[in-house]
Amino acid sequence: MTQPKTTNPNNRLVLKLVGIVLGMFGFGFALVPLYDVFCDITGINGKTENTAATYTAVDVDESRWVTIEFLTRTNSGMPWEFEAKTKRVRVNPGALNTVEFYVRNPARRDIVAQAIPSVSPGTAALYINKTECFCFNHQPLGAGEEALMPMRFYIDPQLPEDITFFTLQYTLYDVTEAAQKNAQSTVAKTTSYLTDKNG
Amino acid sequence: MSTATEHVGHDAEHAHGEHHHGAPAGIKRWLFTTNHKDIGTLYLWFAFIMFLVGGAMAMVIRAELFQPGLQIVEPNFFNQMTTVHGLIMVFGAVMPAFTGLANWLIPMMIGAPDMALPRMNNWSFWILPFAFLILLSSLFVEGGGPAFGWTFYAPLSTTYSGDSTALFVFSVHIMGISSIMGAINVIVTIFNMRAPGMTWMKMPLFVWTWLITAFLLIAVMPVLAGAVTMVLTDKFFGTHFFDAAGGGDPVMFQHIFWFFGHPEVYIMILPAFGIISQIIPTFARKRLFGYASMVYATASIALLSFIVWAHHMFTTGMPLAAEMFFMFATMLISVPTGVKVFNWVATMWRGSMTFEVPMLFALAFIVLFTIGGLSGLMLAITPVDFQYHDTYFVVAHFHYVLVTGAVFSIMAAVYYWLPKWTGRMFDITLAKWHFWCSLISVNVLFFPMHFVGLAGMPRRIPDYALQFADFNKWISIGGFAFGLSQLIFLALLIKACRHQGEKVSDQVWEGAEGLEWEIPSPAPYHTFDTPPVIK
Ligand code: HEM
Ligand SMILES: [Cu+2]
Numbered sequence: 001m002t003q004p005k006t007t008n009p010n011n012r013l014v015l016k017l018v019g020i021v022l023g024m025f026g027f028g029f030a031l032v033p034l035y036d037v038f039c040d041i042t043g044i045n046g047k048t049e050n051t052a053a054t055y056t057a058v059d060v061d062e063s064r065w066v067t068i069e070f071l072t073r074t075n076s077g078m079p080w081e082f083e084a085k086t087k088r089v090r091v092n093p094g095a096l097n098t099v100e101f102y103v104r105n106p107a108r109r110d111i112v113a114q115a116i117p118s119v120s121p122g123t124a125a126l127y128i129n130k131t132e133c134f135c136f137n138h139q140p141l142g143a144g145e146e147a148l149m150p151m152r153f154y155i156d157p158q159l160p161e162d163i164t165f166f167t168l169q170y171t172l173y174d175v176t177e178a179a180q181k182n183a184q185s186t187v188a189k190t191t192s193y194l195t196d197k198n199g
Numbered sequence: 200m201s202t203a204t205e206h207v208g209h210d211a212e213h214a215h216g217e218h219h220h221g222a223p224a225g226i227k228r229w230l231f232t233t234n235h236k237d238i239g240t241l242y243l244w245f246a247f248i249m250f251l252v253g254g255a256m257a258m259v260i261r262a263e264l265f266q267p268g269l270q271i272v273e274p275n276f277f278n279q280m281t282t283v284h285g286l287i288m289v290f291g292a293v294m295p296a297f298t299g300l301a302n303w304l305i306p307m308m309i310g311a312p313d314m315a316l317p318r319m320n321n322w323s324f325w326i327l328p329f330a331f332l333i334l335l336s337s338l339f340v341e342g343g344g345p346a347f348g349w350t351f352y353a354p355l356s357t358t359y360s361g362d363s364t365a366l367f368v369f370s371v372h373i374m375g376i377s378s379i380m381g382a383i384n385v386i387v388t389i390f391n392m393r394a395p396g397m398t399w400m401k402m403p404l405f406v407w408t409w410l411i412t413a414f415l416l417i418a419v420m421p422v423l424a425g426a427v428t429m430v431l432t433d434k435f436f437g438t439h440f441f442d443a444a445g446g447g448d449p450v451m452f453q454h455i456f457w458f459f460g461h462p463e464v465y466i467m468i469l470p471a472f473g474i475i476s477q478i479i480p481t482f483a484r485k486r487l488f489g490y491a492s493m494v495y496a497t498a499s500i501a502l503l504s505f506i507v508w509a510h511h512m513f514t515t516g517m518p519l520a521a522e523m524f525f526m527f528a529t530m531l532i533s534v535p536t537g538v539k540v541f542n543w544v545a546t547m548w549r550g551s552m553t554f555e556v557p558m559l560f561a562l563a564f565i566v567l568f569t570i571g572g573l574s575g576l577m578l579a580i581t582p583v584d585f586q587y588h589d590t591y592f593v594v595a596h597f598h599y600v601l602v603t604g605a606v607f608s609i610m611a612a613v614y615y616w617l618p619k620w621t622g623r624m625f626d627i628t629l630a631k632w633h634f635w636c637s638l639i640s641v642n643v644l645f646f647p648m649h650f651v652g653l654a655g656m657p658r659r660i661p662d663y664a665l666q667f668a669d670f671n672k673w674i675s676i677g678g679f680a681f682g683l684s685q686l687i688f689l690a691l692l693i694k695a696c697r698h699q700g701e702k703v704s705d706q707v708w709e710g711a712e713g714l715e716w717e718i719p720s721p722a723p724y725h726t727f728d729t730p731p732v733i734k
Binding site for chain 1: 454
């Protein structure tokens with residue numbers, strides 16, 4: 001239909017446009033790591049650090065008080081009872097604190113749980129340093145067993161002045177299946193399927 | 200813009216040899232056609248059929264909501280209806296209709312003999328029916344079709360969806376490929392096939408708006424393809440993109456989806472802006488006011504549409520700074536949008552206006568689209584969106600911009616160019632009936648949704664509190680009336696395709712200007728084999 005002359009510029013343009021399409025397809029997936037990095041820096045999705053912090057005796061700011069409320073919930077289909085022993089604490093930034101969470105597995109089967117933290121407002125998540133948390137690992141409980149799970153943390157004194165109150169919520173997920181699969185798969189992947197990726 | 204043709208297609212048709220045959224007969228003509236006019240017709244009919252299918256689903260929704268309580272359908276089926284209605288109207292009706300208009304009109308408007316990539320054009324149309332066959336068939340598999348809303352938020356579409364999700368993903372992939380191919384074709388045609396003298400700033404606005412739309416399409420349809428792919432792998436192949444327990448984040452789904460989704464809503468309105476910018480000058484008998492500002496406004500809307508996506512996510516717990524950013528960025532979009540409305544009104548100012556059917560639809564568009572824009576502006580205010588989000592107020596907003604906006608513009612376009620396509624005037628009495636019935640019923644249908652929304656009626660729920668009963672009854676009555684009104688349109692189109700009606704002149708409308716009005720009516724099968732001379 002068109003003269004042979006015009007086919008060449010057409011092809012070149014088509015190639016460029018297909019390049020944009022492929023690039024944007026890749027960009028869609030690149031959004032996943034980008035989002036994680038962005039959230040790591042800004043803390044906007046309210047996830048706390050997933051590895052233990054070391055407590056270096058920081059100056060405790062005794063003039064300042066921050067209230068933290070602990071909320072617990074279980075994902076649908078997760079039968080555990082899950083409760084914060086301390087519902088609310090007032091702490092000084094810089095001081096090391098310990099709170100405990102109670103869990104019981106009322107089901108007739110063994111269940112492996114994973115707790116996912118979420119802080120609101122999200123920016124506060126950057127300033128909670130946990131030296132010990134049950135959320136770092138899978139938590140298995142046999143049928144009918146119960147346990148107390150500790151969480152030790154301190155608040156970074158850099159916490160913005162306007163934040164005087166925030167909530168830290170844990171959601172328990174049943175990850176029994178995934179944990180079994182993981183155990184069966186290669187030993188090389190001993191790290192939980194979680195640890196490398198939790199933003 | 201004044202343009203003139205020296206050699207029009209009709210003379211040329213018999214001049215040269217083999218490729219100037221007319222249309223071959225029978226089904227093969229439509230299956231194998233690479234002619235932009237045939238493909239445009241196919242797209243338009245397909246879009247209209249999808250409009251009726253999606254409309255039938257809307258009738259089911261409105262029948263269920265006619266009274267409070269559960270009467271007619273199961274909640275799960277109700278959710279399938281809202282989901283598939285949305286998907287069909289967006290991807291099956293509005294977008295293919297615009298592609299059909301692009302196919303018919305862009306070559307005729309820029310003086311090109313056809314689209315640049317005619318073979319691909321054939322493919323991009325013919326994969327579309329299969330996409331929708333797959334989507335519709337998913338309604339009949341065990342467990343039912345997709346029921347997670349057209350926005351397919353995770354975890355609804357991953358953890359809580361049925362096996363038919365695979366069919367949904369597959370069909371969205373095909374729709375995406377089809378519209379990407381269509382967009383590439385439009386860009387290549389406009390870049391490489393303009394007649395000599397058709398400079399960028401002489402291009403009709405419909406061509407401009409479609410060019411910008413095509414760039415939006417190739418930028419965001421691949422992101423949609425990525426999103427559905429992640430849903431597919433999360434659901435069936437054990438990935439954890441959106442699964443919090445596995446280290447993913449369901450809120451991230453919304454970011455990815457709306458990064459596609461907001462530009463997508465502009466994909467559905469920019470060609471409408473182009474259509475209205477063609478029609479208003481014709482019936483006001485004045486040049487378009489502010490041609491250049493129209494082009495720049497369209498381009499800035501397209502660019503801005505990439506930085507406002509999170510206005511759909513104000514209630515997801517974003518930090519204050521982000522809420523503020525997305526609020527102001529969203530409000531900024533109404534500036535170029537306002538420029539457009541201003542220009543249309545200024546075009547009509549002191550024009551010698553007449554009110555033929557295309558103009559009626561165009562005027563309705565301007566008024567009603569602006570109402571939709573204003574409710575959008577209300578939703579853009581973060582603190583009030585906390586109240587309005589996920590209520591019928593949002594439903595009212597997007598139906599004003601999409602039905603009385605995009606769909607009315609498509610109807611205006613069909614009435615405007617139909618005489619050029621068939622060579623005969625459509626049945627004006629029927630057309631006027633169609634217009635007035637649609638205009639009244641569409642407002643009975645969508646306007647009260649503002650009120651029930653403000654009062655707190657949630658969207659996507661098959662039942663509602665008793666206090667909303669009266670309004671919902673009216674909304675349903677408006678809905679049925681609007682649905683029936685479209686049958687008038689169907690009758691009119693069938694009559695038009697049977698070549699009933701009075702013959703029209705080449706120019707068709709007294710004030711019409713542009714290359715497409717200088718070729719014979721009906722437009723010959725091949726036009727502009729010799730490029731026209733553009734003054
Ligand atoms: C002045 C311009 C506009 C503004 C300020 C605006 C603003 C908004 C906002 C803030 C929302 C989110 C409401 C919520 O979910 O709480 C929304 C939803 C929506 N808008 Fe607009 N909008 C505008 C124009 C348009 C146009 C032109 C279209 C399409 C042609 C459109 C289509 C939609 C759709 C489809 C939704 C709902 C999506 C869903 O949740 O299913 N809007 N708009
Ligand atoms: Cu939007």
